[in-house]
Amino acid sequence: MRKALCQPVNIYTITYDKIRVQAEVDWYLLDEEGNKITSWCEQRRYPLLYRSYNGDLYDIYSYTNTIERFNFLDPAVHSDSPTVAQALLNQMRLRNSRTVYNYGLTTKPLGGHGLCETHRVAKRYENKINDDEYFGSYNRRTYTYNQSTSTMQQDNGLTTKHTYQYNSAHKGDLKHKEEQHNTTSGDKEITYYEQYDAVFRDNPTRLKIEQQNTGGSVNTFYKGYTYSDWGGIATETALLTPAQWNNPTEKSRHTTSYTYHPDYKFITSTSYYQNPELLLTESTSYDSLGRVATATNAKGETTNYQYGDTNHPGNRTRTNIQHSDGRTTRTDYSYFGAYYAFPTIVTSYYTEEGIQKTSTTYKSYEFIRGNVTSETDALGNTTRYSYDTQGRLKKTTHPQSMGRGGNFEVQDYTDYYNFVNLSGAWIETPQRTFSVENYSTANGSMFKYSIDLYDDHGNLLLSRYYDLNKGVYVPTVYGYDNYDQLTWLKDANGNNTTYQSDEWGRLKKVTDPQGNYHALAYNLINRTKTTTFVPSDTGVAENHYVETSDQWDRTISRKGYPNGPGGAPVEEKYAYDLAGNLTKQTDPNNNSTQYSYDALNQLTKVINPLGEITDYAYDRLGELTQIQQYQGATTFPTVQQYSERGVLVTKQPPAGQPTTYKYNANGLPVEIKDASGKITALQYYQDSRLSQKTANQDRIQYYYHPLGIVEKYQPLNGDTLRHVFYCTGQIGFRITAESYVAGFEYDLLGNRTEVSHPGNLFTNYQYNNLNRLTTVTADGKNYTYEYYGDGMVKAVNYPQLTGGTSIRTEYTYDNINRLKAMHNKLGSQTITQYSYNYDNNGNITSVTENGQTTSYTYDALNRLTGIQRPGGEQLSYQYDSRGNRTVASPNDSGLDGFISGEFSYNNWDQLASFTAGGQASNYSYDPEGLRTKKATPSSTTRYHYDNTGRVITESNAGGYVTAQTIWGNQALARKVGGSYYYYLYNGHGDVTKVIDQTGNIVNSYTYDEWGNILSQQEQLPQPLKYAGEYYDDESGLYYLRARYYDPTVGRFISRDSNEGSITNPLSLNLYVYCYSNPLNYLDPTGHSAKEVWQGFKLGIGEIYNGDNWQSSWAAVKTTPEGAIIFVREGVVGPENFDELTNDVLSWADAKAGASAAASFVVGKAKVLKGAGKATNWGMWDDVSKSTYKGREYANINGRYYTREAIDRMTPKGYGTAAGGYQARGIPTSVVEDVIASGTSREVIRNGITRTIFESNGVRVVTEEAGKIVITTMKY
Template sequence: MDMSKSTMTFTPKNLTLWAGLSLGLMLPLTALADRTVSYTYTVHGQVETIDGPRVDVTDVTSYGYDENGNRNSITNALNQTTQITAHDASGRPLTIVSPNGLTTTRSYDLRGRMIQQTVSDGTTSRTTDYDYDAVGNLIQVTLPDGNSISYDYDAAHRLTGLEDQLGNRIDYTLDDMGNRLSEQVSDPTGTLNRTKQQVYDQLSQLDQSIDSENHTTDFDYDPSGNLTRTLDANLNPTAQTYDPLNRLSQTTDAKNGITQYSYDTQDNLTQVTDPTGLVTSYEYDALGNLISLTSPDTGVTTYTYDEAGNRLTQIDARNVTTSYSYDALNRLTNIIYPDTSLNISYTYDQGTHGIGLLTQMSDAEGTTDYQYNAFGELTQVTRISQDGVTTSFTYGYNPQGQLISQSYPSGHSVLYSYAQGQLTGLSLERPDGTTQSLVNQIQRLPFGPINAMAFGNGLQLSRTFDQDYQLIAQTLSGVLNDSYGHDPVGNITSWQDLIQTSRDQSFDYDELDRLTDAIGAYGDLDYSYDAIGNRLNLTEDGVSESYNYASDSHRLEEILGVTTDTRQYDAAGNTISSLLGSYTYDDHNRLVGFTKTGTTASYGYNGKGERVRKTVNGTITRFRFGPSGALLGEYDQSGQAIQEYVYLEGQPVAQLQGIAPVQVAYLHTDHLGAVVKATDGAGSVVWDSDRRPFGERAVTVAQVEMQLGFPGQYFDEETGSYYNYFRDYDPTTGRYLQSDPIGLEGGLNTYSYVLNNPLRWADPTGEAVPLVWWGASGIATVVVGWGASNAWQDSSDWDGILPDGTFPDSAADDRPDCPPENDDDDCEKEMKVCHRKCADNCTGMGYGSSANACYRRCVRTCLPGHCAENY
């Protein structure tokens, strides 16, 4: 038997068969569906090559070693090599050279702990230092930008606190088992800014979570450690039951709505029955790839895959077939539609420093080129439209890697200022070199949100947060003076305008935290819902309208009120007609046309799913987006700037109008990050509106144009709806015009907006679980969903999201089964993939706990044999 070769085959029922191992056994490989990875070894038993499962390309990763057995090279399937050119006497890597030529050097102390890492492009170096105490605890990390974190430990070497370079601290109190009983955040003066408490039972299971106001959430578990009941701070219970294999089988919400789950023998979720009795079902092949999805809203969708688990085809309920192709590293390279004019191609590895990065994207609307520096940071994005109009954005960084400039197609630039590693201000640089401040004197709470800053027109913003970091008040130099009240779970119950008290608002919610009553300048609005969150009635000052739905789906069919609005859908669940007009869609379910009397509109999208063009009655407007998906500018047919936008940590702070001389409107946002007012250079209000809870607005001051709505939304006058990245939102109904492209990942109701709680949540992409802004529930701009990216260096690596908001490598509910790329960290990547899968499968079971059998069993069966042996 050849000891230099072995084969690992993934077979059905979570079995892994090995052939050619030193056990002397030759196992027959299954004749059923399998995924085979072959290995060769050096004479010393070290992995020499890994041949991936694909047969259409050569997907071999090779490893080289020096005479001491140290790995000195890794070459991927595209012949891109990472070199480890030096090791210490213990075999630890000292110098690593990436395929792009970036050099990483590491140094270690006598105990083998890394004490310094320097990354250099030959001109600029970025060094991170690590310090340890006498017993080996990491006590400080100093980053290249000067930021540092110091760590404290108790006598048992457990982390008890940390402190940044400014003196801000987080202190932890632990019980005997190491569970964190309390967390306190304080500033350099010792003032307590944020606090939370937790109580654990004798099995170290979380028993209670207590906020700063002593509002308590309780948790109960069964003997297997599965979470069986949650009682929130409003005393609303959620119950969960499990099957004999500890898989979640039923949830009962606080209004007794029951959701049921079924699984196959490989623990794949096969059926979800929602509280209204409608069923979503899933079918898998023997390797766990989702091959059929049957939804009451989007119909039947089928999928096929290659040997590596990459999705090859998708056929939706309209019988539209979409095909996908991949390179040898399993990166998506082409999307082919029946309408070939919509085809998309993605090119990688081109140009200077481009290896491993997306460098070009071609789509129906044009071509986008991406350029990077040696550190992989995005430096330029150039968009060339099909008609030849070119727009470019450039990005500059300081030696520490912090963004210091962003230039726009208009020739204007935004400059970023820092002090002690912290962002302190933004300024505008005009094409003639003159500058003016946009935002300065930025202050923030310890490890938390911005609580004060000055705008370039002199207006001072002050924000007050409670000790849960919920926004409770904000003032802006006589322009804004708002206060917010919250219930024990974080729902906003009051919004007071202390300047115009006639605009005060109050809100009520049901047991599922859905908005049921709103009182404000707009009148008294009452909402009711069915068990899954479909709006049944809206009563406005005593006048009611009712909503009727299809019996076999969640599609809104009719609104009966002063007028009757009848709606129709295509087979994939897209709205094709309403009282307002008619809608048309392309092969990837994106809205591309709208018509009504006197209006004809068309829309075009790029390969990232961003709407880059709209044409209304012959007038073209072009849109350009930034690395994180935020709208950066609107341009006319010739590419001249109409409006450009400036953001601070994801929230708009300025709007630049025109070219020369540019007029600056300063933008002021609410607790969600939505613009509520705009002021000019003199501090006068130039835009204002009265907004109803679900986003309908009545503009009261309109000296400038302002189309931004809730985070990620842009108002289209012609349709009355908001473009919301991957979908279109209708504020009159609180629903999207299309079903959620990520299916049930975003909730059981695939049409409703943010769980019918628009005062607390926002959805910036139209396909993610709601986003929480600072102030809504004390959590900072966290997108819980797929495809969100706030990192500049990751900005153009589009996270695998297709232009319709879905995923090419696997379907939404099957996405974690995509295999990682083969490299020296393959087990680490496999673990990340399996964690995501098992976290989904074991949701609600306390899967992070070491006591949870479901999670452990899932991970062990998910991991390949060579990775599972140490788990």
């Protein structure tokens, strides 16, 4: 044998012309010196892959040379037996790791009498690389063999065993195979390949699956296949129990059948049962060239495909979808240029008001891989893409948009690095990684940067973004076990969450940074998953839940145990049809809702527990076209019509006029005509973001930050709204009317740490290592939160009162976290106490308040139907099939508080005025829909909001601050005239008491279940009442942001622009409040009811993130008649992005600039301080301007200032800031001193030379050696 196997090289030479690809392949071998071996004998040796190169990096394969002996005549081998050389793969060297194989020698029969040696894998493992050194042993698997069995053992305890039996009658064909997976817990799953096809003897026809546990219990299932005459799968039978398998009818219902084209072997039909009575078939036909000609869905609706390019017959040129009303959805495809493989022009045809129109988009492609390099929409706006040598996206250039500083073009970049050493504080085990770096620029200035690092298995090891404001990386680090299962996660503050999984990859335990943990246990036989929570302080399990699945892993039951695992559970059940659609949902009170579907598995009918029916219908494109509800013999249809391209053109409610929609060529709405005839017009920037909205004489202009978030709203009538964002995407400042500013700061994890109110008040927030709010501080007064281990609020402590006592609210819960009791205490004295009981559905059945009990009843839809008060008073309610309240007995209870009057609305469908008794109250709103002013006949109030839509300051018409609110997870206190008043609540979140600083109860309230005020004793007028929401005395309505709620009838006064969910017909009633279950739900947005108890689970750090009312409110702003404008608080940066990204400014700089802006003096500002009157003073609009090199600057004493520099300053000589904020700003005199006498240094970024002057903690960034002041800040 030669000393070494030759290094094989596979050389491809590829040349291109405009259309065709020619390939030449040469195979030859190199010796160890790299010389081509010319010997025919050596060249005929089978080549072995040595190295592969993808244009970016090499994978290297190395081999072990072995000798194997054989003997044709004797079942034994000897030292002089003939030999054969074998090359065994022993190592694969990949990017940042290698895989190693070890082998063992064995023998096997050779022919009828002989024997030969062979090798088989005994072990495989992987090494990682650090500093070019291999380390560790990962994904280790050890293999042992015994006659007909092979066993794979992992270090984590998983064992997989294969057993083989062969049929000698068929020359060694496989007769039986057994595959067994064992865990250390004793669970095992065994798959028996019991039967094989008679022709295709390697294709199994029957599999038996056994699941076993340590107690010896067994679940047995069968799965089966049949095959066509050429070996394709003809039928596939799902996992069945023995009884189902042996029942021919049941077996056929769970079997999917396939047919194939006789020549091309493509699937021509797929048939399966949706339910026992309905066999569905989807079919595809092909032409003589094997091209798809038609595709017919299970409803028999056909899509036709045409191929009209004779020069390139494989290219599809037209798709036609025929509608039932005779219309056709037609799309044409054209192929031009040097490519012809991909469509370069796509044209869609549609009609609008009877006129035929088209929408055409254009694409270009890279030659080799077919990646899209440019995409031009129907309005001529182009997005461009570029790729690296591996075909990975490197750069995206978006169409232009507009910010308040002018047009900008965003470019997103991605860079890939194969060899990045990860070590130090970032990770516990240093290693070499693969990194993906993402950053974005606007007009060349970077505003976002992040980097992710991965191992060779694709496990994310480190994800970090660069906080441009703080000047630090914010990391999240991940750790894995030797088998790639996540074991820990570390946040930017070093808090560790750990994870444990079993050998099958199922999560077993999650432990938080405080040592509390969630435990998950699985029962293989019963198919259950049990979850519990174990707090670190008690070690006693709580929060017991059990979820049961069927054999197809569909959830069929969920149980919770309110009184612990020894008590009776509450259980919700689910049933499905044969296609997996949910057909029945049974709640814990045993009330069932049924669902039906069409042949496309689209929901067509919902029957609620009262037998009330809602029907749905769809068009050819799957769009919902009709909703039908019924009341007796009357049908209430809502009909929607869509164009051929699937956009809504008409919506006709059950009564009244329709709403109609028009669109541009890109399919974006440009005109909405509502039922009253009012037209709302919409315009867009090149990047398809909304630029302008107009309704009658009102108009709003939108300006965006480069990351797509609205940074400024400019209404034609009304106040502007502007946001200044931190680079993390959080709002730094919220500026209304260029005058009123609220400021916000955050920690590395995004928790809000400070709110600066208009009026010289700062509220600070602290969090524990679970990001739960622990302390709120304002004016030196501390409010603290205590928690149970699972995050439920245990107590709220208020600041110490003047007498030395303090207020404390305590909460207790049942085992599934429903509030059971609540106590409000003043020192040792109980002020109010509440206890709650529930039915199985979680509806409150009784409330005991200070010893007095009120009881409640509900119908099968969980709507409130009966109330029995402590004095014996009884009330009842009835509803129609659409959810409207039809009876409130006795005497229309609740109408006592009704205030008769007239409503008028503005062009944005917001309540503009309420007139009662000839006296009008008027309301104004900001462009995001939040009410900013209320003017009644007796007073005017302006409202100033934080970044979550909550009022933090109120002022009067003269600019005086009248009140400020301190918020935790609810309003904690109200500051009026320098004095603090503290809010106390009941379990529903209704304000019941207001207590002053001396401990006196100054206000007391009681309400009915709908929010009507039953009694009120008020020494301090204040608006927060039922559900902690703003109550308007003049109208008797509650302001819930999107809409106003009338408690006298339990309805909103206007329809919801969010149209509900078809799976819950109650939500389709756009006026009803909280599904007519006001005890258990709140609706703080006016858009979506939320369970009350969500508000008690977590502190502000979690309550107001994610799926909650504040983020929902911030996320969705609505235009008339449901045209939704999404305004996300995503990742954006401050106004001085170009500086920050070029490392000119530090976090201290940014913070100083933020502090300056926090003076609440922007534009013609009115700074609010206590009850003092605001002082008007001029800024950008009042200083003289000059144009220099085509750009407008403020000209102060001959020096040019940018608008940003002006916004950050308090220029003496142009007015004085009120409220003690003067020290936070930088007057022009200081700027002059710093430039004249400070130290200076130059930096060059993007070809621009800037001079930075520094002196006495002030930094001034300039261009042209001080002639132009770009920005200023303290450091």
